[in-house]
Amino acid sequence: MNVAMFYLLSAIILIFSVLSVTTRKILRAAVYLLFVLIGTSGIYFQLNYEFLAAVQLTLYAGGIVVLIIFSILLTHHISHKFERPALFNLLGGIAVAAIGAGAVLYTVFDHQFVASTAPALDVNMTAIGEQLLGMDKNGYVLPFELISILLLAALISAVVVAKKGKETEEL
Amino acid sequence: MTGYAYTVLIPLIPLCMFLVLGLLTVKWKPIVFGIMGTVGMGTSFVLSLITAINYFFVVGPGPNGFEPIIATKVTWLRLTEFLHIDLGVMLDPISVMMLVVITTVSLMVHLYSMGYMKGEVGFQRFYAFLSLFSFSMLGLVLATNIFQMYIFWELVGVSSFLLIGYYYEKPSAVAASKKAFIVTRFADLGFLIGILVLSFYTKTFDFADLTAPNTTIFAESASVSFIGVSVFTWAMLLIFMGGAGKSAMFPLHIWLPDAMEGPTPVSALIHAATMVVAGVYLVARMFPVFHFQAPGALEVVAWVGGFTSLFAAVIAMTQFDIKRVLAFSTLSQIGYMMLALGVSGYGGEEGLGYMASMFHLFTHAMFKALLFLGAGSIIHAVHSNDMNDMGGLRKYMPITHITFLIACLTISGIPPFSGFFSKDEILVAAHNYSNTLFSIEYITAGLTAFYMFRLYFRVFWGNERHYHHTPHESPLVMTIPLMVLAFASIFSGFLPFSELVTSDKIGFETETHLMVALPSVLIGVLGIVVAWILYKKESLVPKSITEKLGIVYTATFNKFYIDEVYLFVTKRVIFNYISRPVAWFDRQIIDGFMVGIGKVTEKTSYEIKEMQSGQLQHYAFAFVAGTLILVLSLLYCLV
């Protein structure tokens, strides 16, 4: 069951990721991306990282994609169709992707991953919460603080960029 | 030895005069500078005479003949362990003799120039240069080693350059001075290389070591040879090349006729009496080395001398510029001297040629100086060098006429004038050596008499030309030197030269060889007679003869086109085919390459600018592709 589910999810992820970069309708692309993200969260569920999956669903799928769709709506007509990609970019991109995927996969398959023998950690909300606020090794309070600063800065950045000034001075 | 320490003053006084005259910027009357120079030279002259009398007669020969004396010597530059250049004064028969010759002629020229150069711009400069020249020449003859000689050799070249180019606003004078310098410089290169080769094998520059009769310094390398010829022959040939340049031997003679562009007193001093015999002096100085180590080179000396004497005499017959005639005559006479050295043996009677050469050098200095000064006097009177502008001058310039005649007789070898004696010895020496050379010299003697009297008759006899103003006798200051030199020309033949100046410095007796002397006198007289017939009265005969000779005459008149050959070599080959391509090559190829690197870099810069297209995808592509290339090349060695 799980196995079949995994392959289904994998198929969804791959197909929709390919579609999202190839479709010529931008809104569709965003929707395909949403499917990919949801598929990924499915994988997280399968791996028993429920918290992560939830975050993925809410923040990624819910937040980012919505943001993207808003911006699309702001900047495009819904029926907007892309021009075809330039030939050089198309060939180059595909070639690079193919060669790169080949090289990386070859390398990865070449590698013998050794699983840790230590007993598995029970992943529950308590453990996650403790680690997130932990100050020792495997504690993530410092990154947590830093990312909060980053979020603040991003907020200010967005304001700085988007703030409308006296448009009369526009060049 | 210290008794001769004062001899160092002989060259130094002219040097001081040069510095004083050259640097003094006061505006005195020009004649004052003339007097200063003359007095300085006079002092040197007196000192030289004292030295000569002292050396030859008061001290006299020792058991081994005249001892060479190093009067003074300081080290000037230390080169290697063995080689060091000294500056010093060496007295031996030939150098003492040369002292007398140089100071005498120089003094006469100094005196003479006060009249001749009167009113010339740069009078002071003229005397400065004369003093410089005298200094250099004296330093040359007094040299204790071959490198000192080379140093003064170069200085002589430069002073000659300065004096020939005295009328520096005249392009022909500038060209002549340049030519003189460069041709002799070229010869000096040979001299220098010769010195290098010689000193490399002998480890010394000193004449004392080189010319000692039984020296062993050559033994070690005697068998070393280069292209089948012994290195010493090479060395001596190269050194002779230097001498040939200075003495204007064929084929390096081309500068001398042109050098007549200088003021006439200069020609008298440099291009007749002193500098041009430096080559002869050099060979004489190195004679033991030539004789013992490089007989082959000596043979070359003889043949070059013989050929030049004939060659120059032939050309002299056709020239119209009186100074050029004299110049070719000088060449011819120096050829005699070279020949005499070339045919000479070593010691006693064997060394007759050597003695004769020196003897002729001495007498030639006197009569040739006289001829030039006389010519100067004539030029002074008629303001022209060209024989065609002259004629019948004997009435206007009696002193010049008489002294000139004496000189002509002397050079033609008519007894009892001094030229007879010296030339006679040379002919004897040549007779003992080779019949070919001997006959060449006979012919030359006749030709000499002919062209000298051709000159004489055309100038002093014949029809009067239309002169701008009536020619007049030169002032006393000019005629006194003429008379003094005429006196010397007449009587110097009676000097007991063989007692004093010989190859091994031991005197011997000579006698007149009638079998040789008589024909030579006859042939001289023959020449005079022919000249008398042709030129005493103006006639069309010479002209018809020249027309009959046709191309031969033209070739001779044009000095056998040697100048043109040189011009071709220098202008065409060196200038156009070497220098110009070198300059082009440097600018276009080498510099072009360097600039090209820059150009290519800049061009590349423009060629690759499309890489930075401004498009984000291209950047991303480059980014990923670059990463992948690194992966593939470093991880899998694929790229």
Add this chain to the structure above:
Amino acid sequence: MIEGIPIYHFLIVSTIMFFVGVCGFIIRRNLITMLMAVELILNSVNINFVVFNRYLYPDQLQGHFFTLFIVGVAATEAAVAIALIINIYRRFKSIEVQNVSEMKF
């Protein structure tokens, strides 16, 4: 950990997804689609981290948390990028890359 699925299968998915993202970044001309391609890339990295954590090192949560933070950063990045894109749209009236390439060479 899913029984019967080797780790490599996950890696195939993530790697392909990664390079699809890269490919998309290169071939798409629209700034927003490029941003989406970046999200694909980050997502594939996330899968990597998570899978490595679960399959190989279940005794800790480093990969898990790394993923968590990447998601956070991706969000901020997307926010700022979208602000900039809207800014661009205001300037250029277009968000096509070839129009947004005034500076070059």
Add this chain to the structure above:
Amino acid sequence: MNILSLFVVVPVLTIVGILFTKDFRGARVVSAIGMSIQLVLAAALVLMYLGARKAGVTDEMLWTADYMWFPSLNIHYAIGVDGIAVAMIGLTGIVVFAGIFASWGVEYLSREFFISLILLATGVFGFFISLDLFTMFLFYEVAVIPMYLLIGVWGSGPKESSAMKLTLMLMGGSALLMVGLFGLYFNSAPDGGALTWNIMEIAKVHIPDAAQRFFFPFTFIGFGVLGALFPFHTWSPDGHASAPTAVSMLHAGVLMKLGGYGCFRVAMFLMPQAAHEMAWIFIILTTISVVYGAFGAIWQKDLKFINAYSSVSHCGLVIFALLMMNKTAMDGAILQMISHGLMTALFFALIGMIYGRTHTRDIREMGGLMKVIPFLAVVYMIAGFASLGLPGLSGFVAEMTVFVGSFQHQDLFHRVVTIIAASSIVVTAVYILRVVGIILLGPIKNEHHLELTDAVWFERLSTITLVLAVAAIGIAPLWLSDTIQQSLGPIIAKLTVFNPF
């Protein structure tokens, strides 16, 4: 303070002094004072050196001082001089002094001009006193770089491109040099121990042969570029032609000597094995350079070009002689450096002065200048005679020492190339006399030239200083030559250890 450090301190103080001046008058007076002090110092140094040697001091380097600078890399400020360096310092003092007076008339941005000029001089002095390769290199570059502005701002003709070419080629040379210096440093302790930049320390060890072979060409060519080694000389004609008077003087007179000095003090002295093995390549190159430069000069029409090519020829002779690696030839090389420095500076000074009057350097447009500007013309002739090797002037002494020295080689190859090189003296005579004949002698070609005025006092001071120096060496070379030979002793000793002959 160590007397040697003064040679760097005085120019720096002079520069500071110039900064406080108001206009060109002040600037030139301050420069003149500073450089006069420097000249006096140089003279004093020469006398002190001779005195010390006479008193029997046998140290290889005198007045050494050593201050640690960067301890971790063992970089010191190490100074000291031997006879050769003293002679070069003397030369520099004279040329700089003359250069200041030759540029007395510079009024455009004159403070900047003098500052750059003295900065250049600082570099040169610093280079000659240095015993530490790092400091040496530092001073070397300090000396090179002001050239760009000096030529670019105050030059004439295609000055920008010439300045650029010169700077880039010289810096390219120093790129090679830098690699060579690194090689020396990292091989300075082959048997273990501390690495060092100090020349005298490195000289004590034997740098591994492989390293020598690799780094010798870098070092030698690196310095050789500045020494106008064929075929890296092409910066020289353009640079000199465009440079203002004093800059040409300093550059040809002194800066190019850095190349020759470095070649033997660093490249050959420290890597004797490689020097012996590779000498033949460079001997061929320099032989070409000697003859080629001379022939190149014949064809030129610009006075400065003539002199630049002549410099190629003469500087070629320097390196040529150095490579002969015997005492006499190297002595000759150093004499030639000094001699060439003086006379070429004289030449450039004169060319500048003539150019300042006639506003042309094309020899075809000049003629008969002897009549209107006799002083300059006579000095020009003296310089010409020095250049073609007239006895009594420095050129003769140097050339003869070189030729005699080079000819002492047992090897036929060396003697043959000596003869080829010696033939340049004839060619030199040709081009010198050609120029003299065309511009000084003959009739006046240009009517306007009749109104030219002869040299003024500062020009006379400048040229007479140089003439006196040229003549002094030419007339009494023994003391200088002996001093140099004595100092060459240790260098020769190190070189001959490996002499295969």
Add this chain to the structure above:
Amino acid sequence: MTIEQFFLMRHELLLILAAIIVLIAELAVSESGKTKIIPFAAGLFALVTAIGFIPAETGTLFGGSFQTSSLTLFMKNVLNLAVLIIFLQSEGWLKKPENSERISEYFILTIVTLVGMNFMISSGDFLMFYLGLETATIPAAALVAFDRLKSHSAEAGIKLILSSALSSGILLFGLSLIYGATGSIYFADIVAKIEPSPIIILAFIFFVAGMGFKISLVPFHFWTADVYEGAPINVTSYLSVVSKGAAAFTFSIIVFKVFGALFEQWQHLVYALAVMTMTIANLFALRQDNIKRFLAFSSIAQAGFILLGILGANEMGMASVVYFVLVYVFTNLGAFGVATSVFNASGIETISGYKSLYKTNPKLSLLMTVALFSLAGIPPVAGFFGKFFLFTSAASRGYYILVLIAVLNATVSLYYYLRVIKSMFIDQTDEPIAAFRSSISMRISLIMCVSGIFVVGFASGIFEYIREISQLFF
């Protein structure tokens, strides 16, 4: 965790504090008095910088996530100093009317990016490193797009953020592989388990690509020129000096510390990147006319030189990199300071516009000359020493050919630096930039730069100190 331990983080904490104070100040000042924030913020930052120099303990916090050593402290001080100079130079630009509403934002964003860099330098695991990196980049994009009236600025902003997103994606992929292969994101654990297996090398190359983006190495550099050109000039100088310096610091730390064992493998990589970077950047710089774009390519070339120091892979290499960045701070900011002054006074930012600048503004021209000579590595200014030590470091490993290539490249670079000098001193024009006086703060900053350029080289103590702390680091 005691309060003293927090002092280990004092650079970061102070900076955050400063950012908050500026934020509060923004609220406190009136609408018309916004420009007063400039001196206030600059002064505050000067204080922060000064405090940073007080000697401090070193140690590790958060179980290894945060590490300090004398070396990292010094690096942070260098960056602080650079930012201080930039703040002083920004005055003229910030005072322009279109920026009046966003002055405090400029300071806050700059300080936050600096916080990110500090964390990046001090990071002890890849998570902190990554977060620091992003904190240093994302707000920077907003800074780049700060000139909202200029389309170039907006274009630069989007180019920066998208390329940086791509590059950090690739970087992260590398990091994920490292995590997979070693089982940890902590440096200390990784070092123990790292081995030259292909996957690690692959991951390392991805990591280098990501870092190469920040340091702008060829071929990861393409964004640099466009972003530098489009960004406001002070932001450009910030990116080119501080951002790049921090990245170089971090790169060398991680490369030495984490990947030190893989030297055999990565030396070729760094070698190739160094050659490409120097050469390509020089070729592009040759024909630039825009001074910012020109300095962008010049800074790319300088990054290539930095790689030579990294190639040394020993304390000498570390010291030479840090020293070079220190020199580079003064040098490049000197050049940017002049460019800023000229731009503020005349609006000119092309090299050809600098013609005859020496006649009207001699001091600025001289300063520019000194700075350019220092960039070109000409003695006796500091740039020479900086380059020399980098080369020494490379040569100590026997990379003589690389050193040769580098020095030849330095020669080429001299060509384009001289072009600027030529424009200022030699080229003549009828309408040179009029004479002007820079503001006080600008002058202070320029004096700091010029004294830095002269002192840092000659005062060997500075280098020796860096060398000492680098030794401690290893």
